[in-house]
Amino acid sequence: METLNVQNLVKSFPISEKQRKTLGTSEKRKIAVNGISFTAKSGEVFGLIGPNGAGKTTTMRMLATLIKPDSGDALYNSISAVSSPELIRSQLAFLTTDLKPDMKSTPDLMFDFFAELYHLPSDTAASRKKELFTEFGIDKFSRTQIAKLSQGQRQKVSLVISVLHDPKFVILDEPTNGLDIIAAREVREFILNMKAAGKCVIISTHLFDLVEKVCDRAAMIMDGRIVVNDTLDNLMQGRPLEDAFYDIYTHIKGVE
Ligand SMILES: Nc1ncnc2c1ncn2[C@@H]1O[C@H](COP(=O)(O)OP(=O)(O)OP(=O)(O)O)[C@@H](O)[C@H]1O
Numbered sequence: 551m552e553t554l555n556v557q558n559l560v561k562s563f564p565i566s567e568k569q570r571k572t573l574g575t576s577e578k579r580k581i582a583v584n585g586i587s588f589t590a591k592s593g594e595v596f597g598l599i600g601p602n603g604a605g606k607t608t609t610m611r612m613l614a615t616l617i618k619p620d621s622g623d624a625l626y627n628s629i630s631a632v633s634s635p636e637l638i639r640s641q642l643a644f645l646t647t648d649l650k651p652d653m654k655s656t657p658d659l660m661f662d663f664f665a666e667l668y669h670l671p672s673d674t675a676a677s678r679k680k681e682l683f684t685e686f687g688i689d690k691f692s693r694t695q696i697a698k699l700s701q702g703q704r705q706k707v708s709l710v711i712s713v714l715h716d717p718k719f720v721i722l723d724e725p726t727n728g729l730d731i732i733a734a735r736e737v738r739e740f741i742l743n744m745k746a747a748g749k750c751v752i753i754s755t756h757l758f759d760l761v762e763k764v765c766d767r768a769a770m771i772m773d774g775r776i777v778v779n780d781t782l783d784n785l786m787q788g789r790p791l792e793d794a795f796y797d798i799y800t801h802i803k804g805v806e
């Protein structure tokens with residue numbers, strides 16, 4: 551059983567003089583994430599849902615060891631992301647919309663490049679490529695230039711490549727952003743596939759629909775804080791998730 555134990559993550563960024571003027575603030579730092587804690591388990595999909603600027607991407611980047619928290623930690627099976635980032639990186643997949651694939655490359659070449667980066671033995675890489683490309687229908691366009699693929703196909707390639715080293719933890723920031731209904735459905739299938747394979751999956755999104763369709767548990771994040779965290783069944787109680795969260799949102803905004 552894999553467990554990700556997120557403990558009181560805090561991250562702030564300096565606010566430039568120019569930003570201070572546009573934002574109309576005298577604060578020198580912006581607290582993007584303000585004490586986030588949650589637990590996610592293997593064979594489950596954990597969803598972090600929240601409005602623009604809530605701190606989702608910052609949280610995900612800390613989980614992926616791309617940035618260090620000011621304080622707090624993320625324990626992957628008790629191993630600290632803060633003190634052992636390399637070890638953690640070898641066990642996780644991370645995908646964010648900021649990462650753009652090389653347009654001149656092909657899915658095939660990209661896979662080989664990343665397989666080498668992860669030091670996968672060539673026979674393991676070859677069998678893994680065959681398995682993943684077949685499973686997710688990439689074999690049909692594996693030698694086509696990335697530039698000629700649809701956005702959905704590109705996202706699928708990125709997802710598949712992100713898991714080529716068979717990680718235990720899969721962290722996806724806004725995995726269906728900008729995709730059409732067909733591509734979004736395929737990405738959802740990918741997520742459920744990872745769950746069925748026993749991975750611990752963490753996604754961030756602002757789409758209720760995605761959370762309803764794939765998550766076992768969800769936390770709502772607002773202004774860098776988790777305001778509710780529960781199983782999907784408990785959160786929904788027979789009504790749309792959007793209604794449940796909107797009630798919490800207005801309650802918090804109302805009492806602020
Ligand atoms: N590198 C940075 N420097 C300065 N401020 C930052 C930086 N990264 C994020 N922020 C600020 O931190 C806050 C949280 O940003 P973050 O990107 O984590 O939110 P988000 O929930 O992912 O939003 P979105 O839904 O728009 O992707 C925002 O106010 C953002 O402007």
Ligand SMILES: [Mg+2]
Nearest residue numbers: 606607608724
């Ligand atoms: Mg974001």
